[in-house]
Amino acid sequence: MSDFSEELARPMTKDDQVKMSVLSGTGMHFPWLQSYVETVVIGGKKKKDFAQTTSACLNFIQEALLKHQWQRAAEYMHSYFQTLEDSDGYKRHAAPEIIWKLGSEILFYHPKSNVETFNTFADRMKNIGVMNYLKISLQHALYLLHHGMLEDANRNLSQAETWRYGEKSSSQEVLINLVQAYKGLLQYYNWSTKKKELSKFDKEDYAYGTATRSMVNRSWKTSVNLGALIKIPGVWDPFVKSYIEMLEFYGDQDAAREVLTNYAYDEKFPSNPNAHIYLYNFLKRKKAPRAKLLSVLKILYRIVPSHKLMLEFHTLLRKSEKEEHHKLALEVVFGVLDFAGCTKNITAWTYLSKYLRQTLMGNHLVWVQEQWNSRKNWWPSFHFSYYWAKRDWKDDTALACEKAFVAGILLGKGCRYFQYISKQDHEVLRKKIKQMKKSVKKYSIVNPGL
Secondary structure (H helix, E strand, C coil), X not given: CCCHHHHHHCCCCHHHHHCCCEECCCCCEEHHXXXXXXXXXXXXCCXXXXXXXXXXXXXXXXXXXXXXXXXXXXXXXXHHHHHHHCCCHHHHHHHHXXXXXXXXXXXXXXXXXXXXXXXXXXXXXHHHCHHHHHHHHHHHHHHHHHCCCHHHHHHHHHHHHCCCCCCCCHHHHHHHHHHHHHHHHHHHHHHHHHHHHHHHCCCCCXXXXXXXXXXXXXXXXXXXXXXXXXXXXXXXXXXXXXXXXXXXXXXXXXXXXXXXXXXXXXXXXXXXXXXXXXXXXXXXXXXXXXXXXXXHHHHHHHHCCCCCHHHHHHHHXXXXXXXXXXXXXXXXXXXXXXXXXXXXCHHHHHHHHHHHHHHHHCCCHHHHHHHHHCCCCCHHHHHCCHHHHHHHHHHCHHHHHHHHXXXXXXXXXXXXXXXXXXXXXXXXXXXXXXXXXXXXXXXXXXXXXX
């Protein structure tokens, strides 16, 4: 194995130029790449058994990558390229994809790598492994985006969009859809940028405003392929959001509503909570009837009962005139607090404490008991332990008071959480704690009236 590290650093000679070696502006040099590419392309066959060497090199490369030893990994790549000539057809067929994944990882982090080097490597690998052309093109475009080279990324995606190899397979179709999707996002970004420019220009600068508005409209026309793309069953969240923003900007509310409704309710699409969130937010912006908002959030509740919109759902249910909605409102806020990520949510505890009082004052003790029966074996230790009482009082006294009231209602005044908080002497909260003790004595579902 040659000293690859020295080869990386040395400047390119005239002989290297004749050999059409891969070169970057920083002096990274890969003469071995072109020689192996030419061997494969012309069909040259070397009847050597590389199995042991390539297998060992692959292990060394993987170890180097795990340790972030990019130079060492690059050195072992020198020998691993031999796998492109392996006599084993299966290994030879799999080699281009493996080399691309390893090589692109090395070039992304190697201290002497740059965009030009990566571009050359990607272009060479596209020609070696045609079956990986679309994958490499997509990842190449994402690399360019990472470096802020939007026009180059768009050009790369445009080339990939028209690429075909043999009969169009289902796997090719999926990748082409992804290529078109990212191209659409680039077009959206261009449109969004021009829109921002349009909003900033001085109204007196009519010529500039007219020109920018024309560019915005042109960008919109080239981005309508997003509309066709998101009709294909799948999860297209960022593309849907971009397309809806554009539709709303041009005043096509009906089209936006149709897109979001199909995205949320079409059975061909996978279950996706974001689809219902986007639809709800759109309907809310358009001041849709409460019944419509509730129907959307009810589905989201079944999918993600801990979502932050559930508190909004709870509020809407309480405003309804239907008793079944009032009962569901209690279930919803209890459900939010079932999740560890919501245990410190003071809004949820405030809603629960107020609604518990309101529900019990409305003579709906059964509703509370129904919710508590499924939780009484685990909520006390989950929410209302002595440890949490001390911790909550130290971190957030307002939260501790809301929780203490709920604990007293559900577990009675003998609950350790309630006892600890109710005995605290706090100048500001003294009146609130006194009122809390009276309410617990009156409304607790444990030995009520004692």
